[in-house]
Amino acid sequence: MSSEQIAESIRGIVFDVDGVLTNGRIIYNDAGVESKHFHVRDGASIKLLASKGIEIAIITGRASPMVSRRAEELGIIHVVQGAESKTDALKSLMENGFPSHDLCAIGDDIQDLQLFNHPSITLRATVADAHPVVLSKADFVTMRAGGEGVALELAELILKAQGKWDFD
Template sequence: MFLQKLKEISTFIFDVDGVLTNGDILATDSGEFLRTFNIKDGYALQLAVKKGYQVCIISGGSGAAMQKRFDGLGIKHVHLGVSDKVKVYEDFLHQHQITDDEVLYMGDDIPDYKVMKRVGLPTCPADAVEEIKSISMYISPQKGGRTAVRDVIEKVLRVQEKWFDENPSAADSGK
């Protein structure tokens, strides 16, 4: 069943803090919040975009640096500062004529729960909270911000025979 679900995925949706980052936020004296992103996750994200998958970010967090990171990876659907993830999810699906079954969502905490109950393939990093692990069809052996995102993207692209990039650029994941 899991293998079949991987074959049906056309869309990836990710939370940010605890999924694309390790969940730590460094607060500076100027009031900025700093996060770190994994370069290997970045490579997989830009490859998914390049291969024609819909990639969407839905996060309660926000910041110009986050937007710049996602812009550099070619991710066009970035929703930051979101309080109602279900509404954003429903609007995104309606706008792009996508069904729940086509969506792989990776979340790590309670704000992701309601969306994850709806998607075709709910996934989470190894260090997600127990409530999220209990509804996930796949728990990555990797932690958030430590290639959990690459893990799920790579699985989908390999099953669909789209993983290898004939012309990779060393700059693709570092933008």
Template sequence: MRAVLREWQWQRQRSSLAALKLLVLDVDGVLTDGGLWFDPEGVLQKRFDVRDGLGLRLLQQSGLQLAFLSGGRGGATEVRARQLGIEHCLVGIKDKPVALEALQRHLQVSPASTAFVGDDLNDLAVRAQVRLLLAPADACRPLRRQADAVLRRRGGHGAVRELAERILQARGDWQTLRRQGWRDRND
């Protein structure tokens, strides 16, 4: 029953997904599983899913603007953003709504064309500033309940790739990718 409800949520959001201009992603718990690893010197290490990364590259090539918006710091997020060509990597953010509003103003993108993926209570604060609030399957219960749709996959384990495929399907781009594959065009 829960899977049927989730799919219904996604079908309701299809036109909103197709109209997106900006996708903003929390990092810890969305692009990672939320775990923090430290090497013997105390340097923070994070695990990112490579398929999530390809999903983000596919979205970039379809014309969607992407941003990371995280309260965390440590360097791993910035490295991953550079690897993926994510120009807007906002880390150490204490007030996500203020940072999101500034980003939207800078990019000239309205809240009605913005989606945000988050996993915890601090991500609920951006609700009023986005058309779609989305959550991985393992997000905290209050966020899952208020989200417009919940992904089937967990954060750091393909949730972002799942969302990328749903956006590309809504835009009509997925069938071609599925048939012909993808080649990095090195814009």
């Protein structure tokens, strides 16, 4: 099946953070405080997806207050940080009301392959500058690199496939 066909039935999206919603760079200042750069257009696209009934989750292997803050700004309630196992994290989200089938996962690195192999994940998405192994397993690759507004491309794919894209 093409990524457009799979996208027709997608009910939820699981976003990785580092390398997907950011460019993957983690900046430390002299005090050891981390910063990351989020793209404002990802925020708009995530809100658009949610407004069209697509459930949004974040699962990240790292943990930082910036991710909590960004999730809060975007109204994302399904968030797991510091996930040692992304599949265990997905299971816990499902136990708390996140859809249990017809999901998209977008990730950029080898630990995201856990989700790519999960039976609930039907649309495997990644970013242009992802790890080569992840690129080779993905159904959909964004033209943009991580941190450059990749959610916009995922929103367009899914909402067009579902007849919910209002901008044509």
